[in-house]
Amino acid sequence: MSDALAIAISDLDEDQANKLVQERLAAGTNPQDILASCRDGMELVGKRYEAGEYFVSELIMAGEMFKQTNALLAPHFAAGGGATKGKVVIGTVKGDIHDIGKDLVVGMLKAGGFEVIDLGVDVPKEKFVDMVKESGAKVVGLSGLLTISFDSMKETVAALKAAGLPVKVMVGGGPLTEQVREYVGADALGADAQVAVRLANQWM
Amino acid sequence: MDEMDPRDRINAAIALQPVDRAPLIPMMDIFSPRFEGVKMSAMINDLDLARDTLIKGFDDLGGWDATFLAGGLVTNIGWGNFGMASKLPGYQLGDDDLWQLDEKEIMKVEDYDFVIQNGWNAYLGLAYPRVGAPCDPALFFPRLGEIAAHGVKDTLIWEAKGVSVFAGFGPNPPFESVTFTRSLKETIADVYRRPDKLEAALDAIQAEQVPFMVGGMLAVKQATKWGNKVAFIGATRAPFLSPPNFERFFWKYLKSMVDQILAAGITPMLHFDSVWDRYLEKFLELPKGQVLLELDSTTNIFKAKEILKGHMCLMGDVPASLLKLGTPEQVTAYVKKLIDVVGEGGGFILSTGCDCPIDAKPENVKAMLETGKTYNPHHKVF
Numbered sequence: 001m002s003d004a005l006a007i008a009i010s011d012l013d014e015d016q017a018n019k020l021v022q023e024r025l026a027a028g029t030n031p032q033d034i035l036a037s038c039r040d041g042m043e044l045v046g047k048r049y050e051a052g053e054y055f056v057s058e059l060i061m062a063g064e065m066f067k068q069t070n071a072l073l074a075p076h077f078a079a080g081g082g083a084t085k086g087k088v089v090i091g092t093v094k095g096d097i098h099d100i101g102k103d104l105v106v107g108m109l110k111a112g113g114f115e116v117i118d119l120g121v122d123v124p125k126e127k128f129v130d131m132v133k134e135s136g137a138k139v140v141g142l143s144g145l146l147t148i149s150f151d152s153m154k155e156t157v158a159a160l161k162a163a164g165l166p167v168k169v170m171v172g173g174g175p176l177t178e179q180v181r182e183y184v185g186a187d188a189l190g191a192d193a194q195v196a197v198r199l200a201n202q203w204m
Numbered sequence: 205m206d207e208m209d210p211r212d213r214i215n216a217a218i219a220l221q222p223v224d225r226a227p228l229i230p231m232m233d234i235f236s237p238r239f240e241g242v243k244m245s246a247m248i249n250d251l252d253l254a255r256d257t258l259i260k261g262f263d264d265l266g267g268w269d270a271t272f273l274a275g276g277l278v279t280n281i282g283w284g285n286f287g288m289a290s291k292l293p294g295y296q297l298g299d300d301d302l303w304q305l306d307e308k309e310i311m312k313v314e315d316y317d318f319v320i321q322n323g324w325n326a327y328l329g330l331a332y333p334r335v336g337a338p339c340d341p342a343l344f345f346p347r348l349g350e351i352a353a354h355g356v357k358d359t360l361i362w363e364a365k366g367v368s369v370f371a372g373f374g375p376n377p378p379f380e381s382v383t384f385t386r387s388l389k390e391t392i393a394d395v396y397r398r399p400d401k402l403e404a405a406l407d408a409i410q411a412e413q414v415p416f417m418v419g420g421m422l423a424v425k426q427a428t429k430w431g432n433k434v435a436f437i438g439a440t441r442a443p444f445l446s447p448p449n450f451e452r453f454f455w456k457y458l459k460s461m462v463d464q465i466l467a468a469g470i471t472p473m474l475h476f477d478s479v480w481d482r483y484l485e486k487f488l489e490l491p492k493g494q495v496l497l498e499l500d501s502t503t504n505i506f507k508a509k510e511i512l513k514g515h516m517c518l519m520g521d522v523p524a525s526l527l528k529l530g531t532p533e534q535v536t537a538y539v540k541k542l543i544d545v546v547g548e549g550g551g552f553i554l555s556t557g558c559d560c561p562i563d564a565k566p567e568n569v570k571a572m573l574e575t576g577k578t579y580n581p582h583h584k585v586f
Contacts, residue, residue, distance in 0.1 A: 012396060052482075056444035060392045097291060097304050100388055147528045147561040148302060174478065174502055175524045183529050 009041025012061050021072045031076040038069045042111030046194050063107030084115040086204040089131045090141035091119030093152035098145040101173055108193040125156040129163050139200050144173045153184040168203040210269040211368055218517045220493045220551040225580030226543055227269040227553045229370050233276045235560035236261025245294025247276045255358045270370040274358035287331030287385035302562050310334050311386040319405045323412040355424045359431035372424055374435025375417040378409035379454045383441045395449055410457050418468045435470045440477045462490055477558050479503055484511045501557030509546045518546055521557035522572050527564035532571035539575040
């Protein structure tokens with residue numbers, strides 16, 4: 001890879017990445033091209049994670065950097081921000097307020113080119129249903145760390161089905177196993193943020 | 205082999221010596237209250253009730269080798285929450301909801317200098333007012349004294365029943381402490397943005413907290429017959445770090461902490477939740493046969509056994525999801541597999557992976573306990 005911005009992001013060089021984004025904006029580079037460079041860098045971060053070179057801390061830091069570069073670019077985009085691969089509605093389910101895993105997945109999905117509608121934590125099933133209806137999202141991600149979240153996930157999946165919404169649902173979180181996925185009735189279990197991105201790509 | 209006394213059985217397991225069966229020490233402080241019909245808010249507010257509820261659960265379920273803790277962990281977390289925001293039953297949550305930690309940036313960047321100059325206890329004095337109700341200092345500090353006094357009182361009440369209390373609270377690895385009050389995300393960013401400052405703060409926390417917490421444990425140890433022989437050291441976030449950062453910000457502190465706790469005559473129990481698979485070889489650096497590693501089922505305990513066999517006693521790890529969603533037959537099969545594989549050759553304590561969940565099926569919990577006490581393929585080996 002020869003793009004200095006993508007390299008700065010993939011090497012977690014925060015100052016250099018921000019500087020390059022500002023320089024390219026000042027030089028009149030198309031913001032979509034700058035965003036594409038950032039995404040290339042994030043893709044490399046994901047690959048290094050999958051190869052075992054990077055750990056979760058590198059994903060967290062890269063996610064923070066990508067958020068910053070996006071904030072620098074945001075004022076230069078027209079409303080809507082251009083085309084995305086598709087919409088994903090995501091949240092930590094009702095009764096659970098843990099957000100570390102969810103935030104990691106949100107960051108990697110955004111970097112992967114998806115429009116992510118993050119409903120936050122302790123999200124009731126009705127809110128997932130309403131947001132899927134409103135946005136037309138094709139994919140829903142449900143997160144939880146506690147065993148009490150399994151029942152909320154199950155109820156949310158049932159509510160999405162009852163509303164007749166054609167969505168695919170992925171679930172994730174520390175104690176989740178295939179047994180939990182089956183109980184909940186989700187389409188897939190995401191072991192980590194990279195798997196979530198892969199699933200979203202398959203389902204769009 | 206003759207039937208062993210529970211305390212001898214536990215000591216032998218830790219020392220990797222022959223046992224008649226694997227000791228059984230589940231963590232029941234959120235399951236027992238629900239099982240006994242005691243509300244979570246009552247467990248937070250009434251320390252005597254919290255202890256008595258654990259005792260009732262122990263008796264009603266037939267007992268095991270030692271109670272994991274003297275009182276409710278929920279009680280201690282609720283009031284001694286590391287300068288971390290939390291949501292508590294009866295306060296921000298319903299009366300019978302499970303307490304939860306609320307990850308927020310309570311510690312700011314500028315607080316690093318304060319910690320380096322004034323230490324961690326002084327910082328917590330700053331942090332509690334920021335955390336907000338119910339951690340109002342007017343409520344919190346008297347309650348902290350009450351919790352400390354209960355360490356001895358509760359242990360003696362268990363001992364009067366002939367049951368020993370397995371663990372007391374040891375120091376936290378300083379990296380984990382910072383992530384609780386500063387948030388994981390900000391702490392990880394500090395690893396990259398201000399590593400020297402973070403390291404200086406960790407040095408200051410370690411220098412103060414290890415003697416402080418060990419001193420507290422020794423006071424209980426000396427005032428009781430069997431209490432506080434094991435120090436609970438919790439960690440969850442450190443394995444997110446890549447190797448050089450893991451070494452610099454976590455492992456060197458852990459190693460030094462383990463040495464200091466052992467020097468005080470206490471056994472360090474590493475209660476390490478989340479996935480440690482990539483760092484299992486590191487535990488070979490800790491003294492042989494003197495430290496316990498407790499895993500929560502997200503680390504592969506069978507792989508841990510392969511690597512740490514003959515070096516370190518493992519503890520765990522009946523999965524929370526299995527206790528909630530499985531059948532008694534599935535639980536029994538898993539417990540047998542643990543005893544057969546991880547218990548092979550000794551060096552194993554059977555337990556729940558972290559806490560037995562609040563909504564575990566009672567028949568599953570009973571299957572775990574019954575199998576743990578009766579299935580012992582190794583007693584003829586020794």
